[in-house]
Amino acid sequence: MTRRVLIAGNWKMNGSLAKNALLLSELCNGMHDFAGCEVAVCVPFPYLAQVQSALQTSSIAWGAQDVSGYAVGAYTGEVSAAMLKDFSCGFGLVGHSERRVYHAESDAVVAQKTLRLLEVGITPIVCVGETLDERNAGMTETVVARQLSAVLSVIEKSALSNIVVAYEPVWAIGTGVTATPAMAQQVHAFLRGQLALVNVESAQKVRILYGGSMKPDNAAALLQMEDIDGGLIGGASLKSGEFLSIVAAGR
Numbered sequence: 001m002t003r004r005v006l007i008a009g010n011w012k013m014n015g016s017l018a019k020n021a022l023l024l025s026e027l028c029n030g031m032h033d034f035a036g037c038e039v040a041v042c043v044p045f046p047y048l049a050q051v052q053s054a055l056q057t058s059s060i061a062w063g064a065q066d067v068s069g070y071a072v073g074a075y076t077g078e079v080s081a082a083m084l085k086d087f088s089c090g091f092g093l094v095g096h097s098e099r100r101v102y103h104a105e106s107d108a109v110v111a112q113k114t115l116r117l118l119e120v121g122i123t124p125i126v127c128v129g130e131t132l133d134e135r136n137a138g139m140t141e142t143v144v145a146r147q148l149s150a151v152l153s154v155i156e157k158s159a160l161s162n163i164v165v166a167y168e169p170v171w172a173i174g175t176g177v178t179a180t181p182a183m184a185q186q187v188h189a190f191l192r193g194q195l196a197l198v199n200v201e202s203a204q205k206v207r208i209l210y211g212g213s214m215k216p217d218n219a220a221a222l223l224q225m226e227d228i229d230g231g232l233i234g235g236a237s238l239k240s241g242e243f244l245s246i247v248a249a250g251r
């Protein structure tokens with residue numbers, strides 16, 4: 001089955017109004033002829049208005065890097081899914097390893113965040129991935145299955161095809177070390193198998209992105225694997241030339 005490739009940038013805590021304006025205009029100018037590929041940027045909350053205004057006439061979607069697990073109320077500092085919807089976010093990252101590690105986000109919290117996004121019609125990009133110690137201990141499948149099943153156990157079966165999954169081995173994020181295409185494909189196929197336990201047909205439709213030092217020189221090899229349906233791009237999404245080369249590889 002051919003799934004439309006999704007290349008999503010994760011700017012993390014980078015940018016400024018001036019830097020973003022330049023990057024966004026370079027992306028818009030370079031986005032010709034990428035019809036086969038869906039493209040999005042996930043930006044820090046304060047820049048959502050800027051990104052919405054810069055991208056609304058482009059084919060590039062935008063999203064957030066996190067969301068509150070609560071819908072509304074006395075949760076100082078939190079940003080709700082409904083607020084993201086006000087800025088027409090198409091996507092929201094949940095469970096990025098930097099959230100899990102630095103903010104002690106549990107699988108249960110990630111599942112609540114996923115639900116909040118689905119409730120308002122924003123596509124959650126659910127991040128899963130093992131640490132190097134877990135991989136070396138042969139725990140990769142156990143870890144990603146646990147992380148994914150926490151989400152699958154709370155969402156409606158009918159919502160399965162509305163999520164995107166991102167496999168991001170923690171040891172590959174921001175390190176310059178990438179999983180080989182074969183290593184990544186093995187985990188992606190396993191994840192698709194886990195999705196199929198819920199619904200075989202929807203599992204075929206769910207896009208499973210690879211993230212972890214995806215760059216112009218390794219993107220094509222990763223994206224040609226059967227179960228790799230796109231990329232979640234950190235560092236390289238801050239450089240228009242690199243990001244657009246990855247988009248070109250996903251066409």
Ligand code: PEP
Nearest residue numbers: 173174211212213234235
């Ligand atoms: C990420 O932060 O999701 C990521 C994949 O980062 P990088 O591409 O820099 O490894």
